[in-house]
Amino acid sequence: MGEKILIMNEGKNQCPKCGSAQFITDPNQYDVLEFNNGVFDIIRSESTADEFKIFCGECFTEIDQDTSVDENQIILKTDG
DSSP, X not given: OOEEEOOOXXXXXXXXXXXXXXXXXXXXXXXXXXXXXXXEEEEEEEESXXXXXXXXXXXXOEEOHHHHHHHTSOOEEEOO
């Protein structure tokens, strides 16, 4: 498992590297959509894997999900 790193920033709910507050999962997840009244509505999201990775939506740095939850702030995962 990779070494964990915490970089302090003003918002503990933001990526410590770039400050983004949006996060994405790896491509093992997809949305099920319905087309209603001229627009696509997301009905639910499904995963093709039991586990998934979370990345910053802007700089794409991997987030250490377990440590982030334990410490109640975003923690980046690094190789180590």
